[in-house]
Amino acid sequence: MSLLNIPDVFIGSTDDGHTFVVLNRRIRDADRLLTDAGFLAREHLGRTLYLLPPGTAQDAHERAGDAMYGLLARTLDLVDLSWTTRWSPDALPDADPDLRFQFTDGTVTATAETTTARSLLEQHGFALAADGSSYQPQPGLDQRGLLGAVTAAETHAYTHGLTVSVGLGIPTPMDIPAAPRRASPAPPSPPSGPAPRRRPR
Numbered sequence: 001m002s003l004l005n006i007p008d009v010f011i012g013s014t015d016d017g018h019t020f021v022v023l024n025r026r027i028r029d030a031d032r033l034l035t036d037a038g039f040l041a042r043e044h045l046g047r048t049l050y051l052l053p054p055g056t057a058q059d060a061h062e063r064a065g066d067a068m069y070g071l072l073a074r075t076l077d078l079v080d081l082s083w084t085t086r087w088s089p090d091a092l093p094d095a096d097p098d099l100r101f102q103f104t105d106g107t108v109t110a111t112a113e114t115t116t117a118r119s120l121l122e123q124h125g126f127a128l129a130a131d132g133s134s135y136q137p138q139p140g141l142d143q144r145g146l147l148g149a150v151t152a153a154e155t156h157a158y159t160h161g162l163t164v165s166v167g168l169g170i171p172t173p174m175d176i177p178a179a180p181r182r183a184s185p186a187p188p189s190p191p192s193g194p195a196p197r198r199r200p201r
Contacts, residue, residue, distance in 0.1 A: 002177040003103070003143045003168075008077035011064060013084040015171045017054030019064055020082075022047065022176075025075075033070035037063045045178035054084070061087035079151055081166040098162040101150050103169045108146050110135040110153070117162055124153040 004010045009030075010022040021039060023030055031048075035041060039050035052060055064085040071078060099117040102109050110126055111134050112118040118135075126135035126149070137149045150166065157164050170176055 002180075003147045004177060005180050006144055006147055007079040008075040009071050009079070011068070011078070011080040011082050011085070012166075012168050012170070013082040014173055014175070015167065015169075017084055018173050019052040019060050019084045020173060020176060021050040021064075021067065023050075027071065027074050030071060030074070034067050037067040039063070039067065042173075044173065044176060046181075047179035049173065049176060051173055052084075057084065057087035061085045079147065081150070081154070081168065083165045083167070086163070086165070097165040099153070099157050099164045100167070101154070101165070102167040103146075105169075106143070108137060108150060110137075114162070116160055117157065120153060120156055120160065120162070124149055124156065126153070 004012065004022050005024055008023070008025050008027065010024070011019070012022075013019055019039075021034055031041065034050040039052050042049050042051055052063055060082075064080070064082065068078065068080065096113060098113050099120070100111045102111075109129070110121055112121055121135045125138045127138070128134075129136045137146060141149065154164050154166065
């Protein structure tokens with residue numbers, strides 16, 4: 001399972017700067033909320049993607065924020081790991097993040113620039129890797145577990161005022177994984193015997 005398919009709403013960024021939204025269930029007014037915020041709907045590999053082309057971080061932050069506000073009124077199962085929407089009036093635009101997560105081949109690697117960021121990773125079960133400069137999550141986590149570990153650490157980092165970037169390993173919108181295949185409904189089983197007849201009254 002792709003980590004994009006886990007929550008009702010997944011917001012992420014491609015490496016080339018597109019912000020995208022994936023909906024994994026039907027949500028009332030979602031199309032209007034996203035298109036009103038400037039996202040463009042596009043069919044891609046069995047799913048509708050909502051894309052915001054590369055632009056300024058402030059613009060993406062405001063547009064995604066408008067859409068998220070409306071979507072959160074309809075579901076709390078929303079994950080936002082987009083680096084393109086992370087904007088703060090106090091942050092330097094070209095500064096390296098304090099904490100960086102990179103998803104690759106079904107796992108995630110984390111790097112920390114500060115003592116606080118390293119301590120935070122360890123609190124969330126990340127351990128120093130053999131290279132001595134990056135951190136790995138606890139072994140044996142599936143995609144849902146990896147997503148949970150990253151979102152928990154990222155949320156905690158923001159409470160400490162740390163800057164965070166998450167790379168999903170998706171170079172362009174064309175590389176976003178296909179929608180999961182829906183199981184086709186099983187045909188109704190034929191009755192095992194003759195249908196019971198109604199007795200006349």
